[in-house]
Amino acid sequence: MTPVRLYDSFRREKVLFEPLEPGVVGMYVCGPTPYAPAHIGHAYSAIAFDTIRRSLRFLGYQVRYVRNITDVEDKIIKRGNETGEDPMALAARFAADYNRDMARFGVLPPDIEPKVSTHIAEIIALIERLIATGCAYQVDGDVNFEIAKFPAYGALSGMKLDELRAGERVEVDPRKRSPDDFALWKAAKPGEPAWGSPWGKGRPGWHIECSAMTHAHLGDTFDLHGGGKDLIFPHHENEIAQSRGAYGPRSFARYWLHNGFLNFKGEKMSKSLGNVVDCSQIADTVGGEALRLFCVSHHFRSPVDFDFEAIRDGDGHVTGARFHSLEAADKKLEYFYTTLKRIDDFIAQSGNTGDAGDGKVLPEADKLIPDARVALADDFNTPVAMAALHEAAALANRLLDEPKGIDKQVRRRTLARLARDLRAVGVALGVFAADPAVYLAERRARLVQRRGIDAAAVERLIADRAAARAAKDFARSDAIRGELTALGVALHDTPRGTEWSVLDTAS
């Protein structure tokens, strides 16, 4: 396996990653609270950590990947009470939606997907332990964590307790010993899901589930903990306090990873600004893989500006959306899939499909995997891996275009190797998994629909043009090309006949 350096949010520097057990990584990522359709921010985070998980595998590590679902939480209960739907049913429904959406972005299912509702016993045991160690106290049916008993509090976020109080803006529960203390267990209120506990009926507070679930599935101490930057405070800070308060100062996550946030034209995404984009809208409009490629073209820690423009009708109503940066990513995908298809076709035509690319190849073709490895081992630098993919694809196209001067066997084997390795790196990034012909056909169908192109009319014009060309009537042929261009269609004359695609105009 390849040694990895990563930026640890806790130490605030890039460090050598040394898993507890060499070659084996235990990784926990904060998953969603499913109370509404997943939006692009959820996808960005899920893709970031899925890519890290895939990268670690590519680098030779065995990864145990745990991503939870917080299915008991205030927002779910509130939404359920508003709509009349049972909160647990609502959470289950949106959790299923979430997983379906993430699958469209190439996010692999976690190895373990624990839920709060199935870990109540573990949560209660952890709270009891915190009471026993003196970190938590019971008030009526509630149990709170007492921050004063955990002097290391604030190490991850850089928060200091006296400053926290200065910034206190929420109403303080007078039964708390300190305003900063947070709930581990909340006494049941009418209309809320509740479970029996030593403190009466109630439910877990937010934060405690992650401490309980990491312990249940990864043990006292584990390697990587990930989540969105916004979770650093208070969520991750509280997780640390709970877990270390219970299991000791050396327990819990050994390295912290936080992904940057998505902005829209420099603005934070928020419902009030009307710039929250649902995952299904993205996947339907440009395809899920375009978002995936967009994400891995940026470093996961960087804030990313997401280019989004609402399409409005004459009355100003939003009728659709343009995602310029995703359309660019989709076009880039077309390049890679076209390249893969060219190679696949070439290998198929050469008759020797058994040669997967083993053996001696052109030395330039041997660079892709090592280059990708170096890139991903350096803090999961996917943009640099993308650069390696571009160079490999250009090499493949060059070999396909210019057969002269290269030994036939070496050429074919080199192309087979390139296709194999492009896909191997693609697996690490979560791209290029589709059949190229299928992807290209689906992409064109999407564009045809989006642009309102009449495919049958296009085919008719192409037939007319073929007739004109056969008659060497090039003036007529060019006139038809002009008509098609006006329709937004580009033609591609090949030995197999004329193929067409949708122009990538800015329209």
Add this chain to the structure above:
RNA sequence: GGAGCCAUAGCCAAGUGGUAAGGCAGUGGUCUGCAAAACCACCAUUCCCCAGUUCAAAUCUGGGUGGCUCCUCCA
């Protein structure tokens, strides 16, 4: 008020001490009946500004300017 992040070509984006990856767009070329696609070449003497450290700075230090985030639910 406290904590932190970011600023690299027209645009997107890597690079955290050793002389500016990659992509898009653009220009020229190869190929083509003409195109498209693909390929090739060109495209930042310079990294927001000022000062400093160093043989050497986009990278480190200090001071500015501009943008953003967290401290409250938030991926």
